[in-house]
Amino acid sequence: MRRVLTVVGTDYHPFHRLVTWVDMWCARRPEVDCLIQYGTSTPPQHARGMAYLGHADLEAWMAQAAIVVCHGGPSTILEARRHGLKPIVVPRRARLGEHVDDHQVRFVTHLVKRDLVLTVTTRQELESVLDQALDDPELVRASSTQEADTTAEAVQRFAALVASLFRGRDDSPTSGRAR
Structure with a gap:
């Protein structure tokens, strides 16, 4: 059924x-x-x-x-x-x-x-x-190709965020907000 x-x-x-x-x-x-x-x-x-x-x-x-x-x-x-x-x-x-x-x-x-x-x-x-x-x-x-593309995009965004943190600046969307 x-x-x-x-x-x-x-x-x-x-x-x-x-x-x-x-x-x-x-x-x-x-x-x-x-x-x-x-x-x-x-x-x-x-x-x-x-x-x-x-x-x-x-x-x-x-x-x-x-x-x-x-x-x-x-x-x-x-x-x-x-x-x-x-x-x-x-x-x-x-x-x-x-x-x-x-x-x-x-x-x-x-x-x-x-x-x-x-x-x-x-x-x-x-x-x-x-x-x-x-x-x-x-x-x-669901297409496995779509999942791979989505995962790759997420990994790239995460890598860019981590790299910016190691460079000493925060390029994240929340930068510049009061804490």
Whole structure:
């Protein structure tokens, strides 16, 4: 049986929009084993739901999931990619009361440009991408080449920061701030 894991994270803002969208899709796809981690949102009616998952449970579900749908939290996205999956991401939006600002929108836009995530903005788009991913699992597989490129970029940035510290000056983004 194919598994779909949906994760809204641990922020105190409810994310009813994502929970409802996935739950409605799960209602018409009973052959799919769906778990929605719903946080402070209203629990799903059709899919299995848990308010929160411990790290071991999250790891186990990600290891068995064919598809991960999630909010735009960096940790959740990184976990999905670490498990070889390109997550389908719905970033939280401040104007909908889902977060304090739109940093998830900006972060996800950056990741989409690098082809590290898929993103959707409507329930219809989400249902379409979920259906496509069930038909073609490669759509939601992370590319090892992308991981290598991302890792190399991070190593280069870290090396430049360390080198600047050894030269006796701090070129980091926080330099010049009062301590």
